[in-house]
Structures are given as C-alpha cells and as structure tokens.
Amino acid sequence: SITRNGREEPYHTQYVNGWTRILIGQEDVFIPRGQHIYEITYETDRQIGFLDEGEELYWNAIGDGWIFPIKASQVVVQLQDGGTFNGFEFFTGAYGSTDKNARAVVSADGNIISFELTQSLNPKEGFTIVAKMPRGTINEPTEAQTRSWFMRDFGHIVVAAVTLGVVGLYYIFAWFLIGRDPKGSRIEQRKTLSLG
Numbered sequence: 001s002i003t004r005n006g007r008e009e010p011y012h013t014q015y016v017n018g019w020t021r022i023l024i025g026q027e028d029v030f031i032p033r034g035q036h037i038y039e040i041t042y043e044t045d046r047q048i049g050f051l052d053e054g055e056e057l058y059w060n061a062i063g064d065g066w067i068f069p070i071k072a073s074q075v076v077v078q079l080q081d082g083g084t085f086n087g088f089e090f091f092t093g094a095y096g097s098t099d100k101n102a103r104a105v106v107s108a109d110g111n112i113i114s115f116e117l118t119q120s121l122n123p124k125e126g127f128t129i130v131a132k133m134p135r136g137t138i139n140e141p142t143e144a145q146t147r148s149w150f151m152r153d154f155g156h157i158v159v160a161a162v163t164l165g166v167v168g169l170y171y172i173f174a175w176f177l178i179g180r181d182p183k184g185s186r187i188e189q190r191k192t193l194s195l196g
Contacts, residue, residue: 003039004031019065046149048138054086055138057131061115064095064126075115077131084110087132092117093125102127 002009002024014021024038025031049056061075079085085106093099101119106112115129141149151158 001041004036006037009038046141050138050140052135054135055133057133058128059130060126060128062121062127064124066121066126067123069123070117070121070125070127072120073117073127075127075129077113077115077129079111079133079137082111083133083137085113085131086110086134088113088115089130089132090115091128092119092121095124095126097125104129 002011002022004024009024010026011022011024014023022040047057047059049058057077059075059077062070062073077085088104088106090100090102090104091098092101102115102117104113104115107114113129113131115127117127121127
C-alpha cells in the first residue's frame with residue numbers, strides 16, 4: 001500500500017531489467033509544492049544471507065538509481081522473538097562505493113539498529129545497510145521452500161524446456177515410425193534414373 005500525507009495514493013508497478021519499479025500517483029495530476037510524506041508498505045522475502053559466521057540482512061535501503069539528491073534517510077531494522085544483532089556495516093555513495101557517510105545506533109537490548117545518513121546523497125548515490133546476527137537467529141529455508149522459490153522464479157523456463165523436449169521426442173518417434181523412407185527406395189530410384 002502507498003499513502004501520501006496519510007491518504008491512499010494510486011500506484012502501479014513495472015518489472016524493468018530485473019527490478020520492480022513503483023510508479024506513484026497519476027500522470028495528469030500535479031502535486032502542490034511543499035512537503036509531502038509518502039509511506040510505502042510492502043513485504044519481501046529471500047533477503048537474508050546465511051553465512052558460516054551467522055546471518056545478515058544486506059539491504060539497499062536507497063538504491064543508486066534516483067536522479068535527484070536525497071537530503072536525509074533513516075532505516076530502522078528490528079528483530080522479534082528475542083533475537084539480537086551482533087554487528088553492522090553501512091555504505092553510501094555511487095555504485096561500488098565504500099564511503100560511510102552515516103551512523104548506526106544499536107538499542108540497549110540489541111534487537112534494534114537505527115541507521116541514519118550524516119550527509120545528503122547526490123543523484124545516482126545510494127545507502128546500503130548490513131545488519132548481522134548470530135548463527136541460528138533466523139531459520140534457514142527448507143528444501144521445499146527453496147524448490148518453491150525456484151519454480152516461482154524459473155518455472156516458466158522449466159515448463160518451456162519440458163514442452164520443447166516432449167515435442168522434440170514426439171517428432172523423433174514419429175519420424176522413426178512413419179517418416180523414414182522404406183529400405184531400398186533410393187537404390188530403386190537410382191536404377192530407374194540410370195535406365196531411363
């Protein structure tokens with residue numbers, strides 16, 4: 001859902017080069033000058049990395065595709081059910097930058113990290129946060145979940161490949177069964193041509 005100043009705002013999405021783009025508002029409606037607060041609510045999955053040293057959330061909080069400067073940004077990450085963080089990192093700037101123009105504060109009980117820019121971002125600059133957790137904080141996906149995600153991402157390719165394989169086998173079978181010339185037909189044809 002998306003709201004502007006507390007009211008629902010129309011939107012639609014586009015899938016462009018592996019990214020989901022959210023287009024907010026209406027093409028023929030101009031927003032009055034001034035401050036407007038947009039709230040975008042969404043769910044996402046498969047964002048946790050399961051490493052030998054523990055789990056981590058590696059998140060591009062602000063991507064580097066924006067064509068305007070961003071004056072301020074705060075990202076709050078919270079663990080539930082008694083989980084705690086044991087480390088963090090952050091990066092700012094253009095793609096591949098390791099600048100650290102931000103700060104992070106961990107709550108007293110360790111289950112909340114608040115990341116905040118200390119310097120505005122120029123156009124095409126982003127803000128990436130990394131929140132680290134001890135091993136076992138988050139359950140790893142089951143094999144069934146992994147298969148389900150694979151089919152969600154690549155199911156259309158699997159179906160196309162299987163269909164192509166079945167059709168190919170059918171044509172090979174049909175060719176062997178009825179499509180091949182009878183034995184000796186070429187020899188008889190050559191004899192007829194040579195005598196003619």
